[in-house]
Amino acid sequence: MILDFGAIWLRLHHLLQGFVVSIPNVLIGLLIFGLFMVLAQLTRDAVIRLARRADHPPGNEVVFGRLASWVVLALGALVAFTVVFPTLTAASLFSALGVSGIAIGFAFKDIFQNLLAGLLLLITRPFRIGDQIVSGDHEGTVEDIQVRATLLRTYDNRLIVIPNSELYTNRVVVNTAMDKRRLSVHLGIGYGQDVAQAKAVIVEGLRGLEEILQDPPPRVLATDLDDYSVRLEVRFWINPPIRKEAVEAQDAVLEMLTRVLPEAGVDLPYPIQQVLLTNMPDTPPGSTQAADP
Numbered sequence: 001m002i003l004d005f006g007a008i009w010l011r012l013h014h015l016l017q018g019f020v021v022s023i024p025n026v027l028i029g030l031l032i033f034g035l036f037m038v039l040a041q042l043t044r045d046a047v048i049r050l051a052r053r054a055d056h057p058p059g060n061e062v063v064f065g066r067l068a069s070w071v072v073l074a075l076g077a078l079v080a081f082t083v084v085f086p087t088l089t090a091a092s093l094f095s096a097l098g099v100s101g102i103a104i105g106f107a108f109k110d111i112f113q114n115l116l117a118g119l120l121l122l123i124t125r126p127f128r129i130g131d132q133i134v135s136g137d138h139e140g141t142v143e144d145i146q147v148r149a150t151l152l153r154t155y156d157n158r159l160i161v162i163p164n165s166e167l168y169t170n171r172v173v174v175n176t177a178m179d180k181r182r183l184s185v186h187l188g189i190g191y192g193q194d195v196a197q198a199k200a201v202i203v204e205g206l207r208g209l210e211e212i213l214q215d216p217p218p219r220v221l222a223t224d225l226d227d228y229s230v231r232l233e234v235r236f237w238i239n240p241p242i243r244k245e246a247v248e249a250q251d252a253v254l255e256m257l258t259r260v261l262p263e264a265g266v267d268l269p270y271p272i273q274q275v276l277l278t279n280m281p282d283t284p285p286g287s288t289q290a291a292d293p
Contacts, residue, residue: 025084032083036079037076044065048062056125060122063147114147114164118146126172133175141155184235187268193266193267199232202257204260206236213236227271
């Protein structure tokens with residue numbers, strides 16, 4: 001096989017000539033992209049200031065600023081490409097990006113769905129970092145709200161990563177959304193007891209507890225008549241409405257109930273069952289079991 005060095009040299013000469021001709025376009029493209037990098041930094045700082053004025057958490061400010069800078073950098077890259085490659089027009093570039101964008105959208109549908117849900121959560125702020133929420137079977141404290149997922153730390157110190165689309169489309173209970181939270185415990189007293197007296201004893205005991213609020217005042221309501229007791233519901237408020245305070249307040253209330261009610265002579269009845277025993281029927285003929293006398 002005979003190599004045609006003349007044709008090879010001619011091809012290399014054309015490539016070198018094209019590269020030399022494109023050097024000004026490359027320099028101009030790099031200059032334009034550098035200007036867009038500066039503009040991206042300015043845009044990031046401006047978005048962070050706007051988010052800070054809107055009282056967004058520091059984590060949200062950083063996320064919004066990064067997203068804004070990425071958009072500006074992407075636009076700068078498109079402009080730089082059209083300058084470096086003059087044959088690549090903006091229309092053809094956006095057309096190619098549209099076709100590839102559809103394919104990428106189908107391939108990464110779940111990722112983009114979580115991304116959009118994360119942005120909506122950061123903007124609407126149904127809960128914030130540090131709030132205690134309940135989502136499905138999971139309950140805990142929000143550690144971080146990222147663009148793709150939310151990090152939830154359970155009360156037994158486990159970390160759960162929940163996709164943002166799940167939090168945005170499903171029901172979420174925010175236990176710390178308000179400054180106060182009402183709790184309740186249930187108990188039963190005997191039918192022979194004075195209900196009004198029992199309620200007065202309980203309210204007086206609640207007034208001596210530091211773990212609960214006195215404004216709004218605690219209340220005791222009769223809610224049901226069981227088979228063996230009158231059901232009472234003890235309602236009280238706590239602040240702050242976090243899990244630790246709720247557990248400690250319920251513990252203090254239950255300890256108080258088991259102490260003051262017996263001291264006041266209020267009966268806390270147990271379930272009562274009545275078992276009737278009857279004589280067994282006569283033993284059938286041929287059976288080896290003896291009949292009851």
